Amino acid sequence: MSTPSTYLAEPTASDDGLFAVFRPVFDKIAQGNLKRERGRVFPHEQVRWLADVDFGTVRIPTAHGGFGASLQQTFALLAELAQADPNVAHIWRNHLAFVEDRLNAPRSDTNDTWIKRFLNGEFVGGGWTEANNVTLANLTTTINTEDDHWVVSGAKYYATGSLYADWLDVLGRGDDGELVTALVRRDDAGVTLVDDWDGFGQRTTASGTARYERARAERGDVFPASERFSYQAHFYQTAMHAVLTGITKAALRDGSTALTERIRNYPQGLTTVSAVDPQLLQVIGEVSADAFAAESALARSTATLDRIVEGRLAGDIPGARRRLIDAAVAVDQAQLVIIAAALSVTTRIFDALGASGVSERRGLDRHWKNARTLASHNPRVYKARIIGDWLINSTDPVADLASLGRGGQGN
Structure with a gap:
């Protein structure tokens, strides 16, 4: 049941239903990713494809004309979009955050207008x-x-x-x-x-x-x-995590393909065929575990964001601060896990490939470059300290969020 004073409502979308709508578009976007990366071609058309299938309304409740997705579902979709093209996924970060802000805002004629704008495909950047x-x-x-x-x-x-x-x-x-x-x-x-x-x-x-x-x-x-909505900083940071998770999975995908296409192996190899060399298979297995860790951390942390919304819908004002703190800790922990996984996968995948893996034709370097760039936003070097200070000294991890500085749009 929705809260009368806002546009928030309990999620109603199914995973299968959401992916049935958006996955074909993601697949279409993926087809030209490498070419766009090489030529620095701006994906205007690809952003419009997503707007045309109402990707920007994924969080709007069905009663107001959207898809009714949870935050966990939204960020899972964003991660899969990032696997297709991390630039396109990152482009949607500010739009999705502003939609979330308007959903949390009091109902009014002005905010009715904004909901209509989103439903009409109008896009927010900045x-x-x-x-x-x-x-x-x-x-x-x-x-x-x-x-x-x-x-x-x-x-x-x-x-x-x-x-x-x-x-x-x-x-x-x-x-x-x-x-x-x-x-x-x-x-x-x-x-x-x-x-x-x-x-x-x-x-x-x-x-x-x-x-x-x-x-x-x-x-x-x-x-x-x-x-602005209370978990805004968490939202912006989690969008980064979703894109990094997608990059991690894309690097695993492309690296695995490159290994299966290797014709010869090194003299020191355990077999003449690279794709069955136990040591190279071990590399793939290990980086797949990193990708699994990233995806799991994203799912666990986004669930805490949904709990913030659930508490608001239930009118549990006394528990709001605790849910905000729980989410802050989970998002920071996820950042440590996901960045480590992304940088590991995008580097270690080359251990299974040899010199052929660095061919510009494959463009595998784009995964590390994109991951390293995103990982430099709101640096992880501070996050372990913040978590430790909370766990040991009960130092409030969200005290500085009122300044809108930490976890915002960029640093």
Whole structure:
């Protein structure tokens, strides 16, 4: 039963039903992945294919016109999309997060409009991180009232998905210095998007600079940042984990194919045929266990996000803080497991392949480059300490989430 004050509802989708809709599109996207990676071809068409089958509405309850998926199901879908193309999967991160925010928001005419926009296939991109190494504490982007609307001025980097978007989600300081987020139309005259992302991985996510020069935002499209959904940081981080999990499975898939296609083996090999060499089979078995660990960690951690929603639907306000902490710990633990697995698989798979594995024709290096790039967001070096400090000293692991800094859109 849905909570009357929000758009949230208990999940109703089945795994089989969801994959029946989306898997054919994922398979179609996978066909051109290597070619797009080689030529840095932006996947505008592939993003539109997903919009056309309403991928952006997967979390919207069926009563409101969506698929009614749980968070666990949503991130499993995102991981499979990442196995097909991790750039396309990452592009959807900001959109899915803003949908989640509106589902948690109070019902209103304004939010009814946003639900309709999602159902019409309108897509949200953007970024919160300031350009020029400005920190959140020194945020210089402004979102000020003017007559019957707002004006947005500033510059952002890591504007993931911006080149594909209809709307851009922008964080700035309001009239009184409070943090607010504004949704600005991508085609507004005051918006300039620059393709200057120069990372060696995730090269077609449009994660470059976005500039705003008195861009217009309507009254109903500006929201206090303090009112964004409570597990927002968990959501953004988990989207990264889903993409990394997909990369891990893709590297295992492509590495296994490459081993079966090897014609000869090294003189030191135990057999003349590589595909039956016990030591090479051991490599495949070990990296498959890493992929299994990543997928399992993703499933366990996303289940804790669903429990946050379940508690809200049940009206269990006293238990909300504990569920948020449980999710924070699980998501951080998942990050440690998934990044380790992704970097291990994308490196160790070459131990089963020999020199032929580094052929540009195969493009196996793209898996490591994409994994390493994603793993550099919100670095794992801090997460083990945060978990340990909670377990030993009961130091609150979500105390800093109010600042919207940890686990946000990019760092």
